[in-house]
Amino acid sequence: MICLGIESTAHTFGIGIIDSNGFKVLANEKATFTTNEGGIRPIKAAEHHILFFDMILQKALESAKIKLEDVDLIAFSQGPGLGQCLRIGAVAARTLALGLKKPIIGVNHCIAHVESGKITSGFKDPVTLYVSGANTQILALASGRYRVFGETLDIGIGNFLDSFGRVLGIGFPAGPKIEELASKGEKYLELPYTIKGMDFSFSGILTKVEQLVKSKKYSTEDLCYSVQETVFAMLTEATERAIAHIDKEEVVITGGVASNQKLCGMLKTMCSERNVKFAAVPRPLATDNGAMIAMTGILMHKAGLKNKISETNINPYQRTDQVDVVWCK
Ligand code: AMP
Ligand code: MG
Numbered sequence: 001m002i003c004l005g006i007e008s009t010a011h012t013f014g015i016g017i018i019d020s021n022g023f024k025v026l027a028n029e030k031a032t033f034t035t036n037e038g039g040i041r042p043i044k045a046a047e048h049h050i051l052f053f054d055m056i057l058q059k060a061l062e063s064a065k066i067k068l069e070d071v072d073l074i075a076f077s078q079g080p081g082l083g084q085c086l087r088i089g090a091v092a093a094r095t096l097a098l099g100l101k102k103p104i105i106g107v108n109h110c111i112a113h114v115e116s117g118k119i120t121s122g123f124k125d126p127v128t129l130y131v132s133g134a135n136t137q138i139l140a141l142a143s144g145r146y147r148v149f150g151e152t153l154d155i156g157i158g159n160f161l162d163s164f165g166r167v168l169g170i171g172f173p174a175g176p177k178i179e180e181l182a183s184k185g186e187k188y189l190e191l192p193y194t195i196k197g198m199d200f201s202f203s204g205i206l207t208k209v210e211q212l213v214k215s216k217k218y219s220t221e222d223l224c225y226s227v228q229e230t231v232f233a234m235l236t237e238a239t240e241r242a243i244a245h246i247d248k249e250e251v252v253i254t255g256g257v258a259s260n261q262k263l264c265g266m267l268k269t270m271c272s273e274r275n276v277k278f279a280a281v282p283r284p285l286a287t288d289n290g291a292m293i294a295m296t297g298i299l300m301h302k303a304g305l306k307n308k309i310s311e312t313n314i315n316p317y318q319r320t321d322q323v324d325v326v327w328c329k
Helices: 042-064 083-100 109-121 157-168 175-182 203-215 220-246 261-274 290-302
Strands: 002-007 012-019 024-032 073-079 104-108 127-131 136-142 145-151 250-254 277-280
Touching: 002 083, 002 290, 012 042, 012 290, 024 042, 024 290, 042 083, 073 083, 073 109, 073 290, 083 104, 104 109, 104 290, 109 127, 109 145, 109 250, 109 277, 109 290, 127 220, 136 220, 145 220, 157 175, 157 203, 157 220, 175 220, 175 261, 203 220, 220 261, 250 261, 261 277
Parallel strands: 002 073, 073 104, 127 250, 250 277
Antiparallel strands: 002 012, 012 024, 127 136, 136 145
């Protein structure tokens, strides 16, 4: 079976094409809304997605070397996300499904990050550290749902890094640029370390680091280095506590911030000290993409789930732990 997955929750419009036989990625094309300064305005991102839909679809079909008629299933990101952006993906998915007379399935975006991590690592029952723009959660399967064992109490780690980037004036997305600047930093500046059990928060750190930037006393490299050391240590500590409490033997990191080598290195060290397996989702599947939506669509379809068109409304506030994961036995 061939599944075409559409991603449009926020900054990225992506189309992935997956062959259910071995979850082979036939195509994973995307266009990402970026800025040189300032953050994302939802209306601008939505306009971007409309503009790129046709081009990304054609590119994906070309990469996969298939025709639209060869697609057997349409999957799309139903939520959570920015309403204006989600609506573009949902309309595109409905149009394709109705035009091609193929089944349609709405996918929870966060769960797609988790499932792509599981599929690519081959792990069966991991603790997942899901680190993206808007979300930061420590998840594991328990009684039929991905339960949230720890999460941010305010903003997501990616949004935190992007907000810090805005203060530095380095544009969106700031994560990769902060990683590069941090590699040249040497001096650790003390920042608040805000972790409560397995939950954490970033807004106080943002306020403090804004003050440090404005004081003009410290180099950008040292600030980036100190920010990364602090927030990634918090995430590693919370993940370690989760493994210990719920007794799991595998850790997967997924989401856009999973591309960060410093964070992956810290988790890898912690896991090897605990004799726990560790894997990071491959880079093309880390930031938002259509391939992970198609992968999850296949899992759901194989489990007998399908949506009527009337059930394909967007779900901007759906939480990870509201979805029955009936495809995991
Ligand atoms: P997502 O929402 O999953 O697409 O992830 C996007 C987020 O990942 C943005 O906030 C980026 O700043 C962040 N990001 C991407 N690459 C890196 C990196 N190398 N280090 C840290 N953050 C990153
Ligand atoms: Mg995401």
